[in-house]
Amino acid sequence: METKVVLITGASTGIGLAAAEQLMNKGVKVYAASRRGGKSLKAQSGEGELIHVKMDINIETEIASVIAKILKENNRLDAVICNAGNGIAGSVEDTSIDELRYQFETNLFGTVKTIQACLPVFRAQGYGKIITTSSVAAIVPIPFQAFYSAVKSALLVFMQALTIEVKPFGIQCCTILPGDTKTNFTSARKYTTHSQSIDSVYYNKMKSSVGKMELDEQNGMSPNVIAQNMVQQIMSKRMKAIVIPGIQYKTICWLFNRVPAEISLWVVGKIY
Numbered sequence: 001m002e003t004k005v006v007l008i009t010g011a012s013t014g015i016g017l018a019a020a021e022q023l024m025n026k027g028v029k030v031y032a033a034s035r036r037g038g039k040s041l042k043a044q045s046g047e048g049e050l051i052h053v054k055m056d057i058n059i060e061t062e063i064a065s066v067i068a069k070i071l072k073e074n075n076r077l078d079a080v081i082c083n084a085g086n087g088i089a090g091s092v093e094d095t096s097i098d099e100l101r102y103q104f105e106t107n108l109f110g111t112v113k114t115i116q117a118c119l120p121v122f123r124a125q126g127y128g129k130i131i132t133t134s135s136v137a138a139i140v141p142i143p144f145q146a147f148y149s150a151v152k153s154a155l156l157v158f159m160q161a162l163t164i165e166v167k168p169f170g171i172q173c174c175t176i177l178p179g180d181t182k183t184n185f186t187s188a189r190k191y192t193t194h195s196q197s198i199d200s201v202y203y204n205k206m207k208s209s210v211g212k213m214e215l216d217e218q219n220g221m222s223p224n225v226i227a228q229n230m231v232q233q234i235m236s237k238r239m240k241a242i243v244i245p246g247i248q249y250k251t252i253c254w255l256f257n258r259v260p261a262e263i264s265l266w267v268v269g270k271i272y
Contacts, residue, residue, distance in 0.1 A: 002076075003029050003047045003048075004023075004027070004028045004029065004078045004079070005028070005076055005077050005079075006023055006029070006077075006079045006234060007030075007031045007033060007066070007067070007077060007079070007080045007081070007118070008020050008031070008032050008081040008083055009033045009034070009057050009080075009081070009084040009110075009111075009114055010033075010034060010082075010083040010084030010085060010133075011030075011032035011033055011052075011083065012032070012034035012035075012036050012037070012038055012052075013183065013184055014183035014184060014185060014223045015083055015133065015178070015181065015183060015226045015227055016032070016034070016083040016084070017032065017223075018222075018223040018224045018226070018227035019081060019083070019226075019227035019230045019231060020032040021041075021050065022224070022227050022228065023048070023234065024041065024042075024043050024048035024049060024050040025043050025044075025048055026046075026048060026231065026235065027046040027047050027048045028234070029047070029048070029049045029051070029074065030048075030049065030050045030051065031051050031069075032050055032051065032053065033052075033053050033054075033055035033066060033084075034052070034054070034084070035054065035055070036054070037053065037054040038052035039052065053066050053069065056110075057082075057084050057106060057110030057111065057113060058109070058110045058113070060113055060117070063113055063114055063117045064117055067117050071121065076125060077122070077125075077128070078127075078128065078129065079128065079129035079131065079234050080115065080118045080128075080129075080130055080131070081230055081234070082114050082115060082130070082131065082132045082133065083132075084106055084110060084111070085106060085107045085133060085185075086102075086103070086106050086107065086185075086188065086190070087103075087145065087148045087185060087188075087189045087190070088102065088103050088145070088147060088148065088189070088191070088192055089144055089145050089189055089192070089195065089206070090144060090191055090194065090195030090202075090206065091146075091192075091202040091206055092146050092147075093202065094192050094193075094197075094200050094206075095147060095192045095194075095195070096193070096194070099192045099193070102190075103147045103148060103151055104147075104151050104154075107148075107151040107152065107155065108151050108154055108155055108158070111132055111155060112158070115130055115132075115162070119166065122166070122169065122170075122171045123166075123169045123171070125170075126169065126170045127170040127171065128170070128171045128172070129171070129172050129173075129233070129234060129239060130159075130162070130166075130171065130172070130173045130174070131173075131174045131230055131233060131234070131239070132155055132159055132173075132174075132175050132176070133176050133178065133226075134152045134153075134155045134156045134175045134176065134177050135149075135177055135178060135179075136177050136178065136179045136249050136252065136253060137149040138152040138153040138155065138177060139156075139177070139253045139256055139257065140252060140253065140256050140264075140268060141265075141268065142213065142268075142272070143209055143269070144195075144202070144205075144206045144210055144272070145210070145213070155175070156175050156242075159173050159175040160173075160175075160241065172238070172239045173239070173241065174240055174241060174242070175241070176229060176230060176233075176243050176244075176245070177242065177243070177244045177245075177249070177253070178221070178226045178245055179221065179244075179245070179246055179248070179249035179252075180213075180217045180220030180221065181217065181220045181222075181223055181225075182217060182218055182219070182220050182221065182222060182223065183217075183223050186214050186217045186218055189210075191210075209272040212271075213272065221245065221246060225246070226245050228245075229243050229245045
């Protein structure tokens with residue numbers, strides 16, 4: 001059986017790195033893409049390999065260069081995991097359009113650019129797998145991270161539409177929706193400029209709400225748990241369209257879609 005070849009974005013730390021290492025240990029040749037790069041590794045046993053490559057998913061020429069490198073070295077690409085992302089916090093009123101663009105640039109546009117670059121390869125092969133990292137926030141809206149929720153929701157719907165479009169070409173799509181996860185995503189979160197001013201009418205409530213969210217994140221699931229779900233889909237014959245790791249988050253999402261909106265939004269408001 002030929003060694004699987006997988007490209008992962010946002011793979012220098014957290015969920016992406018955990019998935020890269022787990023796949024490597026299962027005998028997969030993983031190209032771990034990030035803006036910072038890293039030291040490549042080989043599995044202690046088997047054919048698995050982790051090759052760090054520098055790639056900014058917002059720069060199309062860098063994406064094309066990495067895919068060309070993968071094809072030159074392997075003549076195939078079995079799957080792509082689009083995991084790169086970022087987050088901003090602040091009220092809607094305190095968020096500028098430029099800050100909104102920042103939130104969408106990597107999480108959605110960069111992901112789309114990466115997928116668009118992989119699709120011709122997958123079509124020519126007659127197979128391929130696409131996994132993206134969305135969030136439970138795509139289903140359960142988070143106050144003071146409204147645009148993070150919005151971009152993750154957009155990604156989820158985009159992937160569902162893409163699933164229908166590419167099915168005739170043997171291409172499968174899966175969206176992973178993690179809940180609170182303990183990674184450096186928390187420390188890397190940015191606040192909008194106006195949200196940091198004590199003159200903002202939202203300042204105290206925003207600080208309190210986001211502070212609770214960050215505490216939940218740092219007491220959340222290990223990135224290894226999310227990575228295990230990704231690896232399971234890559235190694236399976238048929239991927240699921242949506243995967244929500246953790247029974248508590250499966251339950252939350254199930255309930256949110258069945259309880260009247262007025263009640264579900266009231267509950268979220270009471271929590272945050």
